[in-house]
Amino acid sequence: MDRTELADFLRRARTRLAPGDVGLASGPRRRTPGLRREEVAQLAGMSPDYYTRLEQRRGSHPSRQILTALARALRLTDAERDHLFHLAGDEPPRSGGSSDHVRPGLLMILDRLNDLPASVLSDWGQMLAQNAMSVALTGDHTGTNIIRRWFLTPGARDLAPPENHEQHSRAHVASLRAVTTARGDEPGPAALVTELRRGSAEFAEVWAEHDVMVRRPSPKRFLHPVVGALDLDCEVLLSDGHSQQLVVHSARPGTPTYERLELLRVVGLQDIGRSR
Structure with missing residues (x-):
C-alpha cells in the first residue's frame, strides 16, 4: 500500500x-x-x-x-x-461481466434526478447507488441485493401490495436465471442462487420451473407508510453491455400519485437531512 x-x-x-x-x-x-x-x-x-x-x-x-x-x-x-x-495494494475487479463500479455517466444522470426516485442496479440485483428520492421511497439499500432481500429479509415486501408478491417473485427468479446462464463464469450470481435455493422454499419452487426473462419496465405500486399508495411508471436505461441499469420511477402530472410523490420529496428529504 x-x-x-x-x-x-x-x-x-x-x-x-x-x-x-x-x-x-x-x-x-x-x-x-x-x-x-x-x-x-x-x-x-x-x-x-x-x-x-x-x-x-x-x-x-x-x-x-x-x-x-x-x-x-x-x-x-x-x-x-x-x-x-x-x-491500496489490492487487485482491481476483473474487467468484463458485471461490476459493482458504477459508470460515471450513469452517476451523473442519477445526481441530476432530484425530484424522481432513481437507482442503479446490477443485472443480478445488486443495489449500486440511490439518489435521495429513492432512499425516501424504499429506504437505503445501497450495497445490498434486492433479490436476496425479497426472499430472505423479513419486512422486505411491505412496500408491495400482497396481490403483487407472486408476480415480483417470479420476475426476480426468471431474471436471475437469465443472468446466471449468460454469466456462468461469475461466482456472484451463482452463489446467490445457491444461497436462495437453500434459504427460501418459495425461491426453490419457482426456480425449478425454469422460467427465463429479462426484466422490462413496467408500472409499479408502492404502499408507502407516510404518503400512501403510489402508482409509478418505471423506465430503465441500460449501460453498455447491459450489466447495469438506471431505474427511474415517475408519476403522471395531475394524478393523486403525482401529488403524493411531491409530498414524499418534501417529507422524505427532510427526514434524510435530520438523520445525517
Missing part, C-alpha cells in the same frame, strides 16, 4: 468535484474548490475520521468494499478505479 500516493490521488480526485456534480447542495461560498472530506465520506458511507486518515497517510489498509465505495463517491472512471485499487 502506497500511503503517500493514495493520499495524493484521493485529495486530487476530491478537489476536482463540485457539490453539484454529485447531487449535493452547494451551500455557502467555499474557500477551496471541490468536495469537503466529510462529504466524500458521506457519499461513500464511511467514517469521516477514517477518510481523513487516508488523506493524511495514516489510514489502515482499506477493504475492497471501501475502495469500491470511494471509486463511486469520487466518480472515478474504470482506469482511475483500477489505479485506486493498485495504490
Whole structure:
C-alpha cells in the first residue's frame, strides 16, 4: 500500500468535484474548490475520521468494499478505479461481466434526478447507488441485493401490495436465471442462487420451473407508510453491455400519485437531512 500516493490521488480526485456534480447542495461560498472530506465520506458511507486518515497517510489498509465505495463517491472512471485499487495494494475487479463500479455517466444522470426516485442496479440485483428520492421511497439499500432481500429479509415486501408478491417473485427468479446462464463464469450470481435455493422454499419452487426473462419496465405500486399508495411508471436505461441499469420511477402530472410523490420529496428529504 502506497500511503503517500493514495493520499495524493484521493485529495486530487476530491478537489476536482463540485457539490453539484454529485447531487449535493452547494451551500455557502467555499474557500477551496471541490468536495469537503466529510462529504466524500458521506457519499461513500464511511467514517469521516477514517477518510481523513487516508488523506493524511495514516489510514489502515482499506477493504475492497471501501475502495469500491470511494471509486463511486469520487466518480472515478474504470482506469482511475483500477489505479485506486493498485495504490491500496489490492487487485482491481476483473474487467468484463458485471461490476459493482458504477459508470460515471450513469452517476451523473442519477445526481441530476432530484425530484424522481432513481437507482442503479446490477443485472443480478445488486443495489449500486440511490439518489435521495429513492432512499425516501424504499429506504437505503445501497450495497445490498434486492433479490436476496425479497426472499430472505423479513419486512422486505411491505412496500408491495400482497396481490403483487407472486408476480415480483417470479420476475426476480426468471431474471436471475437469465443472468446466471449468460454469466456462468461469475461466482456472484451463482452463489446467490445457491444461497436462495437453500434459504427460501418459495425461491426453490419457482426456480425449478425454469422460467427465463429479462426484466422490462413496467408500472409499479408502492404502499408507502407516510404518503400512501403510489402508482409509478418505471423506465430503465441500460449501460453498455447491459450489466447495469438506471431505474427511474415517475408519476403522471395531475394524478393523486403525482401529488403524493411531491409530498414524499418534501417529507422524505427532510427526514434524510435530520438523520445525517
